[in-house]
Structures are given as C-alpha cells and as structure tokens.
Amino acid sequence: MASFRELLAATKTQIREIDTAAAEATLADHPDTVVLDVREPDEYEQGALRGVIHIPRGHLEGQVENRVTDHHAEIIVYCAGGVRSAFAARTLGEMGYINVHSMAGGFGKWKNEGRDWKVPASLSAEQRNRYQRHLLLPEIGEKGQLKLLESKVLLLGAGGLGSPAALYLAAAGIGTLGIVDMDVVDASNLQRQILHSTDRIGDRKVDSAKKTLTALNPDVNVITHDFRLDAGNVLDVIDGYDLIVDGTDNFPTRYLMNDAALKRMKPLIFGGLFRFEGQVSVFEPYNGPCYRCMLPEPPPAEMAPSCAEAGVLGVLPGIIGSIQALEAIKVLLGLGETLNGRLLTYDALEQSFHTFKIRRDPNCPACSSGPEGRDAIVIAEYDDLCMPHRSH
Numbered sequence: 057m058a059s060f061r062e063l064l065a066a067t068k069t070q071i072r073e074i075d076t077a078a079a080e081a082t083l084a085d086h087p088d089t090v091v092l093d094v095r096e097p098d099e100y101e102q103g104a105l106r107g108v109i110h111i112p113r114g115h116l117e118g119q120v121e122n123r124v125t126d127h128h129a130e131i132i133v134y135c136a137g138g139v140r141s142a143f144a145a146r147t148l149g150e151m152g153y154i155n156v157h158s159m160a161g162g163f164g165k166w167k168n169e170g171r172d173w174k175v176p177a178s179l180s181a182e183q184r185n186r187y188q189r190h191l192l193l194p195e196i197g198e199k200g201q202l203k204l205l206e207s208k209v210l211l212l213g214a215g216g217l218g219s220p221a222a223l224y225l226a227a228a229g230i231g232t233l234g235i236v237d238m239d240v241v242d243a244s245n246l247q248r249q250i251l252h253s254t255d256r257i258g259d260r261k262v263d264s265a266k267k268t269l270t271a272l273n274p275d276v277n278v279i280t281h282d283f284r285l286d287a288g289n290v291l292d293v294i295d296g297y298d299l300i301v302d303g304t305d306n307f308p309t310r311y312l313m314n315d316a317a318l319k320r321m322k323p324l325i326f327g328g329l330f331r332f333e334g335q336v337s338v339f340e341p342y343n344g345p346c347y348r349c350m351l352p353e354p355p356p357a358e359m360a361p362s363c364a365e366a367g368v369l370g371v372l373p374g375i376i377g378s379i380q381a382l383e384a385i386k387v388l389l390g391l392g393e394t395l396n397g398r399l400l401t402y403d404a405l406e407q408s409f410h411t412f413k414i415r416r417d418p419n420c421p422a423c424s425s426g427p428e429g430r431d432a433i434v435i436a437e438y439d440d441l442c443m444p445h446r447s448h
Contacts, residue, residue, distance in 0.1 A: 122194040134159035208232035216373030217303030307354035314347035334376035
C-alpha cells in the first residue's frame with residue numbers, strides 16, 4: 057500500500073501548481089479568477105484571501121458545482137499548506153474543471169509573505185440556523201446573507217405597504233431598516249397594517265413597527281424617523297441607506313423622493329394601491345426610467361383618490377408590499393431580472409398579473425441629463441406644483 061507521501065507525490069504529478077507570487081499576479085491581471093478555500097471553517101474564520109469561495113474539502117464534491125458553475129473558469133484552490141488543495145485540485149479535474157491550480161504553500165505561506173488577506177465576516181451558529189434556507193440557495197449562500205446583514209434599507213411608511221415589506225425584509229436579515237412615518241396607530245389601520253396590533257392603538261407607528269421587527273429578528277437594527285419628509289431633510293435621511301422602498305400614498309412625496317433618489321443615486325422600489333389593484337416597479341437611477349418618466353405629472357385629485365377615500369382590500373397591500381421586499385432583495389444581491397423598466401400590475405378580482413414596459417423619456421426634466429447632471433437637481437416641495445426644480 058502506498059504511503060501518504062507517495063500518494064501526495066503521485067497526486068502532484070496529475071495537477072498544476074502555482075506559487076504564491078504567481079497566484080497574486082494572476083488575481084491582479086484576471087480579477088474574475090475563482091479563488092477556492094478548502095480549509096475547515098475554524099481555519100477560514102481566522103483569515104482568508106479576499107473574495108474567496110469557501111468550501112471545506114470534505115464538502116467539495118457535494119457543493120462545488122452549485123457554487124462554481126463554469127467548468128472552464130480559471131480556479132486557484134488553496135488550503136493551509138498546499139496538501140489538501142492538491143487533492144482538491146485533482147478532484148476538481150476529475151469532475152470536469154479544466155483550469156485548476158493548487159497554490160503551493162497555501163494560506164500559511166501567503167500570509168507569512170505579507171500578501172493581502174483579511175479576517176472574513178462570518179455568520180454565528182444562531183445566524184446559520186436562522187438563515188439556513190437562504191444558505192442552501194447557491195445564488196445567496198453565506199456571502200449573500202452577509203451582504204443582506206450589511207445592507208441598509210429605508211422604508212417610507214409603516215402602513216399597508218410598509219408593513220409586509222418591513223416584515224419580510226427583517227425576516228430576511230436586512231441589517232438596518234429605517235422607517236419614516238409621523239402617524240399614530242389607529243383602529244382603522246389594523247385591517248391591513250400588520251405591523252401593528254390593537255393594544256398599540258394611539259402609539260407612534262414607528263415605535264410600534266420597531267417593537268414588532270426587533271421581536272421578529274434581533275439581528276435587525278431599526279432606526280425610526282418620526283417626522284415628515286420634506287425638501288430640507290430628505291437628502292440627509294436617505295444618505296444613510298442603500299435603497300428606498302416607497303410605501304407612500306401621495307404624489308408630492310413620490311415626486312420629492314424620485315428627485316432625491318436621482319440626486320443621490322439610490323434605487324427606488326415603487327408600490328401603489330387602488331381598491332383591488334396594485335402596482336410595483338423599480339427605478340434604478342439613470343439605468344432606466346425614473347418615476348417622472350412613467351408619470352410626468354400627477355393626475356387630477358378626483359382621478360386618484362387615496363385609500364382613505366376609495367378604500368382598499370386589506371389583503372392587497374400584503375401582496376404588493378411583499379413584491380416590493382422581493383425586488384429590494386434582488387437589487388441588493390444582483391439576483392435575476394428586476395422590475396427596472398417595467399411596471400407590474402395586479403388585479404385581485406381577476407387574480408391576474410400584467411407587465412408593461414416603461415421607457416426612459418429623453419426629455420424627462422428629472423433624469424434626461426444623465427448622472428452628470430444630478431448635482432443640478434434642486435430638491436423642493438411639490439405640494440402645489442409637481443415639477444422638478446433645477447438650478448440655473
């Protein structure tokens with residue numbers, strides 16, 4: 057029977073090795089190179105190369121094809137000293153990966169030579185259990201879950217749309233949720249605003265929302281903004297967030313937020329309700345249309361009554377707000393095809409969805425000048441006139 061040394065020597069004749077200097081140069085010249093760390097979790101948590109995919113050697117055969125789908129990808133695999141990575145490289149070759157190198161000397165040599173590395177963020181045992189269903193999805197995995205935990209989302213409103221959106225974003229592990237609302241909980245809200253409860257009637261909505269969300273997921277930091285958004289504060293508020301979920305029900309705030317989002321380059325997830333119908337879209341600044349491209353001017357008040365005036369089916373906000381939460385997660389993680397450039401409409405009575413193209417207006421007074429013109433946008437109130445104001 058061959059000794060371990062003999063087996064290792066035979067394995068090294070079947071693979072390609074790369075030294076640490078050549079590996080560093082390859083990563084600098086070809087940043088799309090896949091770097092695969094096959095050490096155990098406790099080793100990985102003490103330090104790793106940047107941007108790696110971590111799959112312990114014992115799980116390699118079962119997980120790698122979900123994490124590295126391209127069998128022609130350039131792969132550098134490493135372990136602590138170069139032994140496990142050699143066997144891993146041979147296994148990858150047997151699985152059909154054709155451009156695999158094992159890094160001689162492993163992480164130990166890389167670190168001792170003073171090359172770039174970091175202590176990776178990692179999930180606790182409790183977080184792994186909580187987000188297990190996300191971790192099983194190759195499109196999310198630990199890297200995606202950590203990104204969600206680092207993300208900051210601002211919700212405009214803790215009402216019908218904000219309630220389901222906030223609940224699902226908190227459950228998904230969005231690390232920071234900001235909530236803007238200056239209202240109090242009323243009994244008439246409880247037919248649809250599921251963040252709140254009967255015993256909180258009279259409480260500030262943002263406080264009620266925070267209680268519900270932190271009880272659901274203690275990982276989430278809930279920041280309350282118990283005031284009216286206006287031209288004087290909107291930029292300061294949104295500066296702290298990656299993305300905005302719009303659950304407002306009035307046109308002045310929507311136009312104000314559209315202009316602020318363009319100015320600060322913040323993706324905006326739009327949602328709207330009317331009786332038995334709902335709408336959702338995604339506005340990614342200068343990468344597609346903005347809200348003003350879709351609706352250059354607000355309709356007459358008699359053509360667009362509020363929910364308080366026209367009514368709304370209580371279940372409907374749950375459907376539309378959940379779709380807004382889904383689109384927010386897709387934008388944050390770069391998943392799938394978002395509703396950017398499309399308007400999704402839902403009719404609850406027909407139980408039907410339809411999508412419509414929204415094209416960017418080359419003459420849009422808000423976004424037509426492109427990102428280079430965003431500094432010229434002057435944020436102003438639109439209670440009387442819903443047209444963008446620009447400096448001259």
